[in-house]
Amino acid sequence: MNKKNSWLNILSLSFILLWVILASVPFLWTLWGSFKVESDFFSKQDWRNAIFGVRTIIETGGMFTTNGYEGAWIKEEFWRAALNTGIVTLSVVTISLTLGTLGGYALARSGFRYAFWILIAALIFRAMPHITLVSGYLLPFFELGLWGHLSTTIIVLVAINQPFTLWMLHSFFSTIPKDLDESAMVDGCTRFEAFRHVIIPVMWPGVITTGLFSFLLAYNDFAITALLLTEANQTMVPKIASFLGSAQEQGNVMFAVAAVVSATVPLFMLVMFFQRQIVSGLTAGAVKG
Amino acid sequence: MPHYTFLKFIWPSALAMLVFIALPIMSTSVQSLFIEHEKILETVENCTPFGCKEITKVDLEATEAQKAENPLGKFNGFGTYTNRNHLAFSELKQAWRESNGLNEFLAEVFNLPFYKALSFTLSYTFIVTPFVIIIGFFIALAVNRLPSFLKGPTIFVCLLPMIITPLIGSLVLFWMIDAEGIIGSFLQSIFNDPNLSLKASPTLTWIMLFVYGIWHHTPFAFIVFYAGLQTVPRDTLESAMIDGANRWGQTRHVIIPHLMPLAVFISLIQIMDNFRVFEPIIGFNAQASATSLSWLIYNDFRSGDGDMLFGSAAATSMLTIIGVSILMTPVIVRTWRANRPSQGVS
Numbered sequence: 001m002n003k004k005n006s007w008l009n010i011l012s013l014s015f016i017l018l019w020v021i022l023a024s025v026p027f028l029w030t031l032w033g034s035f036k037v038e039s040d041f042f043s044k045q046d047w048r049n050a051i052f053g054v055r056t057i058i059e060t061g062g063m064f065t066t067n068g069y070e071g072a073w074i075k076e077e078f079w080r081a082a083l084n085t086g087i088v089t090l091s092v093v094t095i096s097l098t099l100g101t102l103g104g105y106a107l108a109r110s111g112f113r114y115a116f117w118i119l120i121a122a123l124i125f126r127a128m129p130h131i132t133l134v135s136g137y138l139l140p141f142f143e144l145g146l147w148g149h150l151s152t153t154i155i156v157l158v159a160i161n162q163p164f165t166l167w168m169l170h171s172f173f174s175t176i177p178k179d180l181d182e183s184a185m186v187d188g189c190t191r192f193e194a195f196r197h198v199i200i201p202v203m204w205p206g207v208i209t210t211g212l213f214s215f216l217l218a219y220n221d222f223a224i225t226a227l228l229l230t231e232a233n234q235t236m237v238p239k240i241a242s243f244l245g246s247a248q249e250q251g252n253v254m255f256a257v258a259a260v261v262s263a264t265v266p267l268f269m270l271v272m273f274f275q276r277q278i279v280s281g282l283t284a285g286a287v288k289g
Numbered sequence: 290m291p292h293y294t295f296l297k298f299i300w301p302s303a304l305a306m307l308v309f310i311a312l313p314i315m316s317t318s319v320q321s322l323f324i325e326h327e328k329i330l331e332t333v334e335n336c337t338p339f340g341c342k343e344i345t346k347v348d349l350e351a352t353e354a355q356k357a358e359n360p361l362g363k364f365n366g367f368g369t370y371t372n373r374n375h376l377a378f379s380e381l382k383q384a385w386r387e388s389n390g391l392n393e394f395l396a397e398v399f400n401l402p403f404y405k406a407l408s409f410t411l412s413y414t415f416i417v418t419p420f421v422i423i424i425g426f427f428i429a430l431a432v433n434r435l436p437s438f439l440k441g442p443t444i445f446v447c448l449l450p451m452i453i454t455p456l457i458g459s460l461v462l463f464w465m466i467d468a469e470g471i472i473g474s475f476l477q478s479i480f481n482d483p484n485l486s487l488k489a490s491p492t493l494t495w496i497m498l499f500v501y502g503i504w505h506h507t508p509f510a511f512i513v514f515y516a517g518l519q520t521v522p523r524d525t526l527e528s529a530m531i532d533g534a535n536r537w538g539q540t541r542h543v544i545i546p547h548l549m550p551l552a553v554f555i556s557l558i559q560i561m562d563n564f565r566v567f568e569p570i571i572g573f574n575a576q577a578s579a580t581s582l583s584w585l586i587y588n589d590f591r592s593g594d595g596d597m598l599f600g601s602a603a604a605t606s607m608l609t610i611i612g613v614s615i616l617m618t619p620v621i622v623r624t625w626r627a628n629r630p631s632q633g634v635s
Contacts, residue, residue, distance in 0.1 A: 005536075008536065009434070012430070012431040012434050013431070013435075015427065015428070015431050016428065016431045016432060016435065016443065019424075019428055019447065019507075020443060020446050020447065022504065023446050023447055023449050023450050023504075023508070024446050024449065026458075026461045026462055026465060027449060027453075027461065029461075029465060029471065030461045030464065030465075033464075041464070041470075042464070042467060042469035042470060043469060043474070047470075047471045047474045047475065050471065098301075099301045099302040099305060100302060102298045102299070102301065102302065103298060103299045103301070103302030103303070105298060106290065106294075106295050106298030106299045107299070109290045110290045110295050111290065112290075112292070112295070115295070118299070118303070120621065120624070120625055121306075122306065123621060123624060124614075124617070124621065125306055125310045125311075126561065127561045127613050127614075127617050128310065128314070128610060128613065129564065129565035129567075129582070129583050129609055129610075129613065130565065131565070131567060131583045131586045131587055131606075132314075132317065132583075132586065132606035132607075132609050132610055133309070133310060133313045133314070133317075134586075134590075135313075135317050135320070135586055135589075135590075135599070135602040135603050135605075135606045136312070136313025136314060136315075136316040136317035136320070136603075136606070137309075137313055137316075138590065138597065138599065139316070139320060139360060139361070139599050140316060142360075143360055155305070155309065156309055158305060159305040159306055159308065159309030159310055160309065160310065162302050162305050162306050162310075163306065163310075165302075166302060191290065191294045191298075192297075195298075216452060219454065220453075220454040220455060220456075222454070222455065222456045222567075222568050222571070223567060223568075223583070223587065226587075227587070227590055237454055237456050237457070240456065240457065240460070241456060241571060244460075244574075256460070257464065260457050260460055260461065263454065263457060264453065264454075264457060267452050267453060267454070268449070270452065271445060271448050271449065271452055272445065275441070275444060275445055275448065278448065278452075278512070279444065279512055279515070279516060280516075
């Protein structure tokens with residue numbers, strides 16, 4: 001290896017190191033700080049207080065305190081929001097995958113021109129900012145008495161998710177050879193039977209990847225859940241936003257910090273277990289898209 | 290696949306998109322032509338031992354009845370579009386007449402809520418998107434050079450800013466940038482200015498939001514480029530090397546052309562996503578110096594005493610949709626050309 005190359009290596013390594021620090025430190029910092037008291041995490045005197053927890057030791061007697069977590073989960077009933085998020089994300093992922101696999105399969109196998117137009121329409125729908133759609137929902141939902149229910153939010157999120165799901169599953173199904181299901185149909189299967197017995201067993205890699213992205217969309221949404229749900233059945237993200245509204249009260253900021261850390265944990269787990277699927281899914285989408 | 294079978298497979302998905310995406314857009318466009326009823330006032334005589342006074346108050350019952358009878362409000366045509374909170378034609382004309390010099394005119398214009406939001410939204414879109422593509426490209430090149438046992442953990446860490454909930458990600462950064470947070474107090478000590486606050490200055494707030502946007506979106510570009518790098522044809526690279534191309538030459542003549550379609554794909558997704566920028570403004574509590582079109586719509590639902598401004602929100606929504614369509618047209622036309630089936634019917 002010549003001299004020039006080793007310089008390049010050092011440059012590229014330090015660049016990566018810088019990015020890794022930028023990407024991870026905010027999370028580590030917040031995780032660490034969530035076990036401190038507010039006067040340490042937002043220290044007026046010395047930023048090192050947040051690391052050593054000077055005030056935390058004075059106020060609570062220990063290095064770490066779980067006051068923020070207790071306040072958020074028990075006093076402010078964050079568990080209710082977590083439960084709602086669980087219901088919403090699970091339903092959204094299940095329903096949108098069911099609709100998406102059927103639709104994506106049909107689009108990949110149709111061969112008629114209108115399938116292509118449906119995909120273009122889906123692309124345009126994908127571009128619509130979510131909140132512009134919310135302004136179309138609110139009035140009809142109020143009039144029909146649909147506003148505020150978890151089920152309404154679930155269906156709305158499923159629909160908003162469809163364009164992306166269709167594109168992704170369409171490009172995935174296009175990579176499955178046509179002969180597979182067509183030979184089953186030659187053997188006397190109907191299209192549905194061929195789908196059930198031949199396609200479903202081989203479709204899981206694509207479905208899992210698409211499901212991950214549906215999960216992220218439903219889990220991370222703020223615009224829709226904040227405007228379509230009543231305060232009683234809020235999900236986690238709008239609940240955190242409402243903590244901020246009442247942050248003037250002392251200690252409430254730490255509730256928000258604890259809630260933020262709690263809501264981040266599932267996302268970390270997700271990437272840890274499904275990193276390969278996320279990477280390969282973006283590849284498939286990108287190379288085709 | 291016969292039409293009938295196709296229909297049987299596609300109808301649930303198509304119905305969902307029709308009812309919850311296409312119809313709402315139409316309902317928004319209808320709503321934008323209407324405006325809330327004015328409150329019905331009644332005059333009542335209020336008598337106290339010291340004499341009678343006539344006072345005017347809102348007749349709640351009649352107002353409610355009017356609302357129940359016609360929930361859309363009253364027809365306003367394009368009135369909402371042209372009022373001060375939207376396109377503000379008369380304010381623009383006045384500003385043009387009265388201001389001396391372009392700068393003064395622009396200052397006036399960017400004080401109007403819609404243009405203020407539009408200018409931030411467009412700046413955000415067109416500053417964040419190129420940075421994301423360039424930084425993402427270099428991270429992908431650098432990760433690709435890492436020894437393979439380091440690749441997995443590095444990719445894991447690199448993905449974190451992308452998968453994080455936008456509101457949570459912006460809060461996490463906001464707490465660090467806060468004057469009493471770590472970066473905020475660090476900056477204060479560097480510049481030796483105890484009153485320095487990123488929140489107080491509009492310019493710094495804008496930069497802060499751009500930095501957040503780049504931080505949040507770069508992993509997406511990185512991962513797409515990284516995936517693309519795995520498919521660079523090896524023999525082309527080798528023949529470039531034999532032809533005497535150095536590393537830069539290889540990158541310039543083989544890798545970049547190979548990744549170009551991916552860059553187009555990333556910019557398509559990025560323009561869509563950045564144009565709807567919304568959560569960071571809530572997370573950074575930045576609405577005083579930076580607003581976006583999506584934030585304006587949200588604000589119409591949150592402002593006032595429980596009265597949602599449906600007409601105003603709908604008009605902003607329609608203008609936003611028009612904006613997205615203008616931005617997306619070139620890319621959609623390109624996708625249409627690339628994906629057009631070679632024969633009409635097969």
